[in-house]
Amino acid sequence: MKAAYYHGNTTIRIGEAQIRTPRPDEVRIDVACCGICGTDLHIFSGHMDKRVSIPHIMGHEMSGVVADVGSNVENWQAGDRVVVRPLDPCGNCPACRAGHCHICQNLKFLGIDTPGAFQNSWTVPAHTLHKLPDEVALDLGALVEPLAVACHDVRLGQVKPEEYVVIIGGGPIGMLIALVAREAGARVLVSEVNPSRIEFARKLGIDVVNPTEIDLPAYVEKQTDGAGADVVFEVSGSAAGASVMTQLPRTRGRIIVVGIFSETPKVDLFRFFWRELKLCGARVYEPQDFEKAIEIAASGELPLDRLITARYPLADFQKALEPRLLKRGRDEQMKSGSDVMKILINMEGD
Amino acid sequence: MKAAYYHGNTTIRIGEAQIRTPRPDEVRIDVACCGICGTDLHIFSGHMDKRVSIPHIMGHEMSGVVADVGSNVENWQAGDRVVVRPLDPCGNCPACRAGHCHICQNLKFLGIDTPGAFQNSWTVPAHTLHKLPDEVALDLGALVEPLAVACHDVRLGQVKPEEYVVIIGGGPIGMLIALVAREAGARVLVSEVNPSRIEFARKLGIDVVNPTEIDLPAYVEKQTDGAGADVVFEVSGSAAGASVMTQLPRTRGRIIVVGIFSETPKVDLFRFFWRELKLCGARVYEPQDFEKAIEIAASGELPLDRLITARYPLADFQKALEPRLLKRGRDEQMKSGSDVMKILINMEGD
Numbered sequence: 055m056k057a058a059y060y061h062g063n064t065t066i067r068i069g070e071a072q073i074r075t076p077r078p079d080e081v082r083i084d085v086a087c088c089g090i091c092g093t094d095l096h097i098f099s100g101h102m103d104k105r106v107s108i109p110h111i112m113g114h115e116m117s118g119v120v121a122d123v124g125s126n127v128e129n130w131q132a133g134d135r136v137v138v139r140p141l142d143p144c145g146n147c148p149a150c151r152a153g154h155c156h157i158c159q160n161l162k163f164l165g166i167d168t169p170g171a172f173q174n175s176w177t178v179p180a181h182t183l184h185k186l187p188d189e190v191a192l193d194l195g196a197l198v199e200p201l202a203v204a205c206h207d208v209r210l211g212q213v214k215p216e217e218y219v220v221i222i223g224g225g226p227i228g229m230l231i232a233l234v235a236r237e238a239g240a241r242v243l244v245s246e247v248n249p250s251r252i253e254f255a256r257k258l259g260i261d262v263v264n265p266t267e268i269d270l271p272a273y274v275e276k277q278t279d280g281a282g283a284d285v286v287f288e289v290s291g292s293a294a295g296a297s298v299m300t301q302l303p304r305t306r307g308r309i310i311v312v313g314i315f316s317e318t319p320k321v322d323l324f325r326f327f328w329r330e331l332k333l334c335g336a337r338v339y340e341p342q343d344f345e346k347a348i349e350i351a352a353s354g355e356l357p358l359d360r361l362i363t364a365r366y367p368l369a370d371f372q373k374a375l376e377p378r379l380l381k382r383g384r385d386e387q388m389k390s391g392s393d394v395m396k397i398l399i400n401m402e403g404d
Numbered sequence: 405m406k407a408a409y410y411h412g413n414t415t416i417r418i419g420e421a422q423i424r425t426p427r428p429d430e431v432r433i434d435v436a437c438c439g440i441c442g443t444d445l446h447i448f449s450g451h452m453d454k455r456v457s458i459p460h461i462m463g464h465e466m467s468g469v470v471a472d473v474g475s476n477v478e479n480w481q482a483g484d485r486v487v488v489r490p491l492d493p494c495g496n497c498p499a500c501r502a503g504h505c506h507i508c509q510n511l512k513f514l515g516i517d518t519p520g521a522f523q524n525s526w527t528v529p530a531h532t533l534h535k536l537p538d539e540v541a542l543d544l545g546a547l548v549e550p551l552a553v554a555c556h557d558v559r560l561g562q563v564k565p566e567e568y569v570v571i572i573g574g575g576p577i578g579m580l581i582a583l584v585a586r587e588a589g590a591r592v593l594v595s596e597v598n599p600s601r602i603e604f605a606r607k608l609g610i611d612v613v614n615p616t617e618i619d620l621p622a623y624v625e626k627q628t629d630g631a632g633a634d635v636v637f638e639v640s641g642s643a644a645g646a647s648v649m650t651q652l653p654r655t656r657g658r659i660i661v662v663g664i665f666s667e668t669p670k671v672d673l674f675r676f677f678w679r680e681l682k683l684c685g686a687r688v689y690e691p692q693d694f695e696k697a698i699e700i701a702a703s704g705e706l707p708l709d710r711l712i713t714a715r716y717p718l719a720d721f722q723k724a725l726e727p728r729l730l731k732r733g734r735d736e737q738m739k740s741g742s743d744v745m746k747i748l749i750n751m752e753g754d
């Protein structure tokens with residue numbers, strides 16, 4: 055079988071890989087589709103060379119069909135359509151003991167800390183599997199993982215019907231949060247600076263503004279009769295996002311930090327005191343978020359297919375990645391990802 | 405009757421004042437005791453000249469006895485021992501309509517935005533009164549207001565028995581939070597840099613460390629078997645406090661921001677994401693916090709009397725304030741307040 059190997063220095067080579075027979079508690083999956091995540095782009099761009107073992111097989115936003123099961127596995131059998139929740143916690147650390155296994159202090163993330171799904175056949179712990187119902191096509195199944203991120207974020211944000219929700223950053227995760235929050239009955243506003251993404255949000259019927267062109271806090275205040283937003287999702291990971299996020303919520307409003315901050319920003323803690331704001335970090339997902347994401351995908355009510363910008367065969371993996379290389383500096387990064395939401399690699403052929 | 409007037413430029417003069425007859429919904433109180441709050445020191449030091457009307461009567465940490473009631477007042481009568489919750493909300497703004505009257509968007513704080521309690525007789529809205537039981541001496545009654553702040557903070561922190569709680573900053577509010585959290589069954593650690601305050605905490609039997617002398621995150625990790633603190637109260641309002649506060653909590657641990665940040669600090673939002681930390685701003689108090697503070701004071705279980713550093717007659721008000729003048733720069737500020745917890749002014753005489 056074939057796999058895509060990251061060899062460092064923005065180089066991917068497609069090569070032969072060995073099928074790995076499942077150990078007693080593992081399952082082997084024939085991978086159908088795998089999406090390219092922002093984390094994969096960071097690996098490809100060389101930002102995570104210290105964490106990954108080169109050559110490395112990336113990939114975790116996948117769908118597939120069970121091909122083989124280990125001797126202890128009772129709940130899965132060959133032919134089952136599945137997605138993988140790519141988290142392998144230690145089970146023994148204080149976080150695991152407190153019931154927060156998804157943010158285990160020794161967490162292995164499949165596809166980062168172990169070989170990932172950009173190979174025809176992927177062998178993983180059986181506890182990571184979720185069943186994909188027949189009504190979800192395998193290509194859409196590859197969107198379940200990022201959709202589960204959005205479900206986790208919206209759940210931790212305790213978004214309720216009629217609430218006013220602002221999402222700072224309209225990339226794939228921001229857009230999925232907007233769709234899930236809207237599905238939950240909220241009024242949704244996306245704040246985004248990139249014209250392509252603004253246009254994309256508009257086409258999905260999402261209210262969207264450019265905070266470099268309008269006064270975002272004044273806009274939100276007006277939309278909420280002077281109260282402010284109920285929930286703000288910070289998905290940009292930018293200093294500008296960290297600055298404006300505190301200006302938007304109502305008294306006791308909630309801020310959910312989803313974006314990954316590579317630099318420590320200034321945050322208006324006085325505003326937290328003054329309005330008794332709440333902030334909550336949100337990382338990956340828990341099993342119920344995967345179930346919710348699968349339920350939403352099966353319902354057909356979200357335009358998930360419109361988030362798929364392009365599809366490539368495995369042979370063209372390098373071609374799919376190259377235009378998205380993460381350059382230094384945020385402006386370049388935003389440009390490079392501007393016209394892309396989600397790219398899928400078809401893993402069924404060679 | 406007499407009042408202490410702030411005339412600007414660190415000058416207090418004791419002068420004559422008019423007794424104000426209560427309007428229909430007001431009550432007039434003969435003030436017994438009034439404590440000096442950090443906010444009073446800010447006013448005295450000239451930091452709030454734009455907000456107060458000079459000459460200004462400060463003071464809101466008080467106890468007293470009802471002397472006269474307005475025509476609509478049914479629940480209070482002359483002779484009632486009382487404390488005042490010094491908040492006068494508008495009732496109409498989005499915060500009030502959402503049930504958050506204590507942080508009303510047009511809040512009048514009695515003693516800052518209106519004349520305060522450093523006068524022999526104080527006339528206030530009847531809705532601000534709480535009954536002071538006979539078992540609470542009037543001088544301790546003047547501690548109910550700061551104690552209510554601590555009760556509010558501990559309530560918003562959802563502190564539970566056996567939880568490990570770190571308080572960053574051991575001034576009067578930090579110390580009261582430590583006492584209230586300990587009373588709630590928590591294990592408590594105070595982090596404080598000032599030797600006098602460290603000594604004071606030790607005398608109260610509170611575990612206390614100097615973060616400039618030890619590795620505070622390592623200490624907390626060790627005390628909690630590698631997990632981290634359940635709740636962290638940031639009471640210092642300092643950049644150092646804002647920096648270390650994110651290093652202390654366990655996964656999904658809570659940070660309560662109580663300190664007033666005059667400058668916007670850097671905050672490690674990545675850590676919020678990584679450990680799914682929560683942060684909550686906490687400001688003043690709600691009616692139930694005053695009731696809880698009165699209940700605690702009446703129980704006699706906290707060593708509240710030991711927080712009273714000194715008592716002065718009204719005539720010596722300037723003398724009581726001068727050593728505590730807030731100089732520019734945090735180091736000077738800490739020195740000036742280092743050996744003082746709470747100073748009370750006896751308002752019963754002239």
